[in-house]
Amino acid sequence: MYDTASLDPRFPLKKIALSLLQFDPSGALDPDFGLTASQWNEGLETLQSLRHDLLAAGGLLAESGFYGLPIEQLEAYESQREQSELGRVFALANGMHDRLDAVVVLGVGGSSLGGRAMMEACCHPYHNELSRGARGSKPRMYFAGDHLDNDVSSALLHRLALGSCEYNQVASRWGLCVVSKSGERLETAVAVRQFLAALEQTMPGRPGDSLAEFVFPVTGPSGKLYDLVQQLGCQPILAVPPRVESRFSVLSPVGLLPAAFLGLDCMQLLVGAMAMNKHFETAAVEDNVVLQFVAANHLLARHRRGDVRVMSVWSHALTSIGQWYEQLLSESAAGCSAGVLPLTMTNPRDLHSRRPNRPGGGPNPVFNNLIVDRFRTDPLAVGSHGGNQNQDGLDDLADKSIPQLGAAAIRGANDAWHAAGHPTTDLILPTIDTHVLGQLFQLLMIATVVEMHWQGQNPFGPSGSAPYITNTHKHLGRT
Ligand SMILES: O=P(O)(O)OC[C@H]1O[C@H](O)[C@H](O)[C@@H](O)[C@@H]1O
Incomplete structure (x- = not known):
């Protein structure tokens, strides 16, 4: 030194x-x-x-979308309460706590890594294995839509169909939080099809509930996902702020909605x-x-x-x-x-x-x-084995x-x-x-x-994943 x-x-x-x-x-x-x-x-x-x-x-x-976002969201909440984006996040998550036992978050890259990181960092490491009471009535949470692994998708669909091991009104109820700014990612869009179909199958057992009430979208102001959730009648459709790139969006509804479902303190974030x-x-x-x-x-x-x-x-x-x-x-x-x-x-x-x-x-x-x-x-x-046992030499x-x-x-x-x-x-x-x-x-x-x-680089430039995406579509016979 x-x-x-x-x-x-x-x-x-x-x-x-x-x-x-x-x-x-x-x-x-x-x-x-x-x-x-x-x-x-x-x-x-x-x-x-x-x-x-x-x-x-x-x-x-000063010009970036993400930098001022924390204060902008808090000020909007202060003045507009439930009409603000943060207010809508709280209203949605709090309104669903007693109607849901699990939430599946579908998203990839910047649309999923932040929410997952918050859960891992701040929740009990075995959150999903705890009883509903021990979770404070917060839902179990699963992340998907970021892979093309058949076994993992099948296993999650199977797990959701099993419901909770507990016997209460919400034991088998789950919802879908779909996060995609563009609505264009193949991995996420395919998962939306599959999990939406599975969710629809659960609806007959939910008299008075509508499918749209259990789908929670966070997306851009237009695009394929936006069109789909509008057609479904989802309310609200939470916004990924247009000027915030997906990888900088963790402190927008992209990360805050999963956090709010888990009961994490979004204000403190x-x-x-x-x-x-x-x-x-x-x-x-x-x-x-x-x-x-x-x-x-x-x-x-x-x-x-x-x-x-x-x-x-x-x-x-x-x-x-x-x-x-x-x-x-x-x-x-x-x-x-x-x-x-x-x-x-x-x-x-x-x-x-x-x-x-x-x-x-x-x-x-x-x-x-x-x-x-x-x-x-x-x-x-570290503790001891008791008696004269020190075979491991750790006394x-x-x-x-x-x-x-x-x-x-x-x-x-x-x-x-x-x-x-x-x-x-x-x-x-x-x-x-x-x-x-x-x-x-x-x-x-x-x-x-x-x-x-x-370094003289634009940090907000294209992500570099375009060739992978284009080639994948090409190999699927799409243009
Ligand atoms: O939010 P989306 O439009 O679904 O994008 C999700 C992710 O897709 C790709 O992986 C991009 O390279 C990422 O930058 C982006 O975070």
């Missing part, structure tokens, strides 16, 4: 605290495997002026995102989580060929956040000829399977650790807890990566809740825009 005396005094290296979310870039600064002090200082200086440009009138962030905006706009560069995250990752890509960007998550609940970020970054960088490859590792599991310490040659990973400081549940001690650790072991594992992994010549950063979540998640989503979206702008 650098002696802090060698750093520009204007940019002292320190651990940054934002409300509660923190970023520590020190593992990216190293004369042997990381950035030099002058690269770091110059980068931060550049980022200061980039931030200014991005936020100025006509700037990329938006408030957390607003807090991140404010922090990004006002915090000095040496205290700025967004700018430092961009600086570390972009400068490593540039100066150290850091071509594999690993989101190294230390809580299983955050794996889907990593996958959401993979899509955000890779699609936003689709126009770059030499972009980085984003990957997610769930540790310590993947440390035992992917040989990520390989020194020299091959790809050059940068490990961004996503660390949870305080788990929601009480620390579990010396008996009083240590899983979080203490985890902290040692993170330090152990960082030491091993540094020894193998791989830089690291630590992004530390105080805990996992909706406010923190809102901060995190917004941080990563802003960071992506800043980084692409620094």
Whole structure:
């Protein structure tokens, strides 16, 4: 590590605290495997002026659809209540809680990864296995419409037909939340046909209910899905804001409707995102989580060929956040000829399977650790077998807890990566809740825009999936 005396005094290296979310870039600064002090200082200086440009009138962030969305939605809710988009999300989800036992969310890419990430991060890890009472009457939730796996589709249709194991009025009732901005994705559109047909079959057993009441669409203002759900008579048809690209839409009804069905605090998601905006706009560069995250990752890509960007998550609940970020970054960088490859590792599991310490040659990973400081549940001690049984040799650790072991594992992994010549950063979540998640989503979206702008790329350009889509249709004999 650098002696802090060698750093520009204007940019002292320190651990940054934002409300509660923190970023520590020190593992990216190293004369042997990381950035030099002058690269770091110059980068931060550049980022200061980039931030200014991005936020100025006509700037990329100021003009983007996603950046102002949290406050716009909260203000509209404040003044228009149930007439606002957020009000309609709440009314729909709250109105259905006692009429549904399961919701299937159909969508792909940016239309599904965010909702899935919220569920995994904030709900009980075995949410769908809990009784209705233990779920607080919130529905079970399944995600589909993002694959072409016959067995998985069949199994979900079968699971839905089985209903709940409980005996109550809503035990077998389920609904369809269909999320697609374009209404054009084959995987989702096929699933809509199949799940709609299955839902229709359940209707005769629901006197007084209509099919349209159990279909919850989130889509653009026109298109094939829009036409279909209008024809069905669905009310409301929630909007993907037209100026928000699918991969930046997590904090719109795209992610908020599934979150509201699950009873997650949507207001706190938006408030957390607003807090991140404010922090990004006002915090000095040496205290700025967004700018430092961009600086570390972009400068490593540039100066150290850091071509594999690993989101190294230390809580299983955050794996889907990593996958959401993979899509955000890779699609936003689709126009770059030499972009980085984003990957997610769930540790310590993947440390035992992917040989990520390989020194020299091959790809050059940068490990961004996503660390949870305080788990929601009480620390579990290693414990002892009792009596004189110490065959496993763990008695010396008996009083240590899983979080203490985890902290040692993170330090152990960082030491091993540094020894193998791989830089690291630590992004530390105080805990996992909706406010923190809102901060995190917004941080990563802003960071992506800043980084692409620094590279001279348009972050809102085409996603790069067009050739796959065109070729698939060609092989199906379609033009
Ligand atoms: O919301 P949709 O129009 O269904 O698009 C869903 C997804 O489709 C493709 O995968 C695009 O590459 C993604 O950028 C998009 O998020």
